[in-house]
Amino acid sequence: xxxxxxxxxxxxxxxxxxxxxxxxxxxxxxxxxxxxxxxIVETEGYVTGDPACxxxxxxxKRNAAxxxxxxxxxxxxxxxxxxxxxxxxxxxxxxxAVLIRALQPTEGIDLMTLRRNEAFKTGFARYRQNTxxxxxxxxxxxxxxxxxxxxxxxxxxxxxxxxxSLVTGPIYIRPRVLTDFDMVTTTRIGITQGVDLPYRYYIxxxxxxxxx
DNA sequence: CGTTAGATAGTCT
DNA sequence: GACTATCTAACGG
Numbered sequence: 001x002x003x004x005x006x007x008x009x010x011x012x013x014x015x016x017x018x019x020x021x022x023x024x025x026x027x028x029x030x031x032x033x034x035x036x037x038x039x040i041v042e043t044e045g046y047v048t049g050d051p052a053c054x055x056x057x058x059x060x061k062r063n064a065a066x067x068x069x070x071x072x073x074x075x076x077x078x079x080x081x082x083x084x085x086x087x088x089x090x091x092x093x094x095x096x097a098v099l100i101r102a103l104q105p106t107e108g109i110d111l112m113t114l115r116r117n118e119a120f121k122t123g124f125a126r127y128r129q130n131t132x133x134x135x136x137x138x139x140x141x142x143x144x145x146x147x148x149x150x151x152x153x154x155x156x157x158x159x160x161x162x163x164x165s166l167v168t169g170p171i172y173i174r175p176r177v178l179t180d181f182d183m184v185t186t187t188r189i190g191i192t193q194g195v196d197l198p199y200r201y202y203i204x205x206x207x208x209x210x211x212x
Numbered sequence: 213c214g215t216t217a218g219a220t221a222g223t224c225t
Numbered sequence: 226g227a228c229t230a231t232c233t234a235a236c237g238g
Binding site: 086 | 230231234
């Protein structure tokens, strides 16, 4: 029995509270190739009435998973190439979510490295020669220190995993394994709307955070 | 260190 | 037709 957060955990907290409480929890993918996991060190909240939220206008084909029940996984494609993952929050019919921006790898390091290297070979033409060496400090840090990278490292795909349940599916979140840390609250990254809203949270001093 | 340009698809208006 | 919740290398100080 995997030690995973139950449905009530996602239902009982509002989106911004959950964005903060997910810090220090472990994000896991039990894939056919093996397990891989990391501690959540950076999140962003996207809520109703927030112009940066994908559900701001209405439900569409892309954002449909955001309107599902709390504890659903929302995977979307960004910048023509990468994918990002969100933990859907709020009741069914409400489109809110927590973006997972960075992980501190804990399990399946070799599998993560393999996936990143495979992605280089089949991805951008300019980066086909790139490799990650996770036995170096820099290589290890670069496995999951950004929303696009962690999706590759964990082997999550939009077509396979968008809309899957964190409560019953192969991708889930374990309760906090890290509790003794200070949290930084700041504005979100890479957006052009809602730039002043302080909905980004990260573990102070953690070297796997995408950027200070 | 810092900032910036370029690669690159699918979905929405 | 326009618009991104990114990543990487290359450049300048």
